[in-house]
Amino acid sequence: MKNFALIGLAGFVAKKHVKCINQLKGNLVAALDKHDNVGFIDSIFPKCNFFKNENNFFSYVKNRKIDYVVICSPSYLHFNQIRRSLLSGSNVIVEKPPVIKFEDYKKILKLEKKTKKKCFCIFQLRLDKKLKKLKKDTNQTVSKSNVEIKYYTYRGSWYFKSWKNTKNYSGGLLVNIAIHFFDILLWIFGDFKKIKVKKRKDSRVEGTIILKKAIAKWIVSIEDLNNKNNKIKSRYSRTMKIDKKIINFDKFNDLHLTNYKEIMKGNFHISEFSNIIKLLSVLK
Ligand SMILES: NC(=O)c1ccc[n+]([C@@H]2O[C@H](COP(=O)([O-])OP(=O)(O)OC[C@H]3O[C@@H](n4cnc5c(N)ncnc54)[C@H](O)[C@@H]3O)[C@@H](O)[C@H]2O)c1
Structure with a gap:
């Protein structure tokens, strides 16, 4: 069974991720959010450890075998949270856009080499x-x-x-x-x-x-x-x-589970999205 930890549990898209983790018979062992309207989790993962403080969340992640940290926070936080997750010894599943700056994408590739962990993305429309x-x-x-x-x-x-x-x-x-x-x-x-x-x-x-x-x-x-x-x-x-x-x-909003299945097979690695990250750097 794979262990997951999730950032942004109280938000809109996190619910889709919790459902996928449950459907794939994974275990959500920890979650972080600055808001605590997260009671829905009790009926799905009653033992999930909830954190409001990011440092405490990452100390927890570092000290346990967490296969994937799932990042569902606002986009401007993604880069730093990907960095901290990789350095804590976990792979990452990050919502679109993984990062907004191309320099950050290059830093992630370097961090992956250093930590031997990987960053995967949700871009479910490619599965339509x-x-x-x-x-x-x-x-x-x-x-x-x-x-x-x-x-x-x-x-x-x-x-x-x-x-x-x-x-x-x-x-x-x-x-x-x-x-x-x-x-x-x-x-x-x-x-x-x-x-x-x-x-x-x-x-x-x-x-x-x-x-x-x-x-x-x-x-x-x-x-x-x-x-x-x-x-x-x-x-x-x-x-x-x-x-x-x-x-x-x-109908592409229903494709998160298919995206998770691809990630479990090693697909949807961040390098498959270098072109779109390059375009975002021009657009912003
Ligand atoms: N693939 C898709 O179709 C899809 C759909 C919606 C959103 N998204 C992406 O998902 C991400 C989240 O979007 P959303 O719609 O769920 O946003 P949201 O605002 O509903 O949820 C974000 C959550 O992050 C929490 N948060 C904010 N700052 C935090 C911090 N410093 N530490 C911990 N938690 C913090 C908020 O309290 C909130 O619960 C974005 O990157 C967005 O682009 C993707």
Whole structure:
């Protein structure tokens, strides 16, 4: 049985991770959060040791055999927490974006060599079946595609008061939300050559990106589309049009468990995401 420790237990995404650890018959032995609204854990991992202090959490991790520290904290904390986890003798599973600066990515690779531990990432959209097929088909063609991405994913007023809307903490809308489709674009259509951000505000950004095998126009918006003047009825609509074909990628939120299974096989290592981390360094 694998032992896990988790950072950011009280947050939104941590619940998906706790579910995965449970489904994989792992044991969550410790967790850290600065907030203590974590009572849900009693019905799943009743013996989990809860910490509010990061130093105490890492002393605990260092003194026990913890296979993976799972990082579900705000993105600006990831690098330091990855560093401390590796130095404490654990592998890491970190939510997207693993880090925001490319220099930090390079430091992690060095730390991995020093500690002989590894850092893995959650980028679950790469596991969507339709997108996997598109990648396979694209690998077999030489022509360049015209791509259009419309990524509408509503967020209420809380978002604008949260760390997620603070550029230094999350990287802003492009890093925090558009990262999902930018990663997919690079993964399917190859390296990026040029990116242009045309219209930018807190709740909506538009632009173009030129990749090795595609030219893509994209829009990401967290505005409410569900109003009378708009044809779109849902508050969420995530589509990719490739030449004339439309792919809908609305269901990717259920792919965490598949991502965990890949990590357990040694896949989804941070080095598989170097291109997207490089792009984030340009965007932020
Ligand atoms: N893969 C996905 O689809 C997906 C979805 C949502 C979020 N995420 C990523 O997961 C991470 C967390 O996002 P979230 O939506 O759960 O955020 P959140 O704000 O809901 O949760 C973050 C948690 O971290 C805790 N925290 C903050 N500072 C801390 C500190 N210094 N020490 C310990 N705990 C601290 C907060 O109290 C909170 O409980 C982010 O990196 C985000 O990009 C990924």
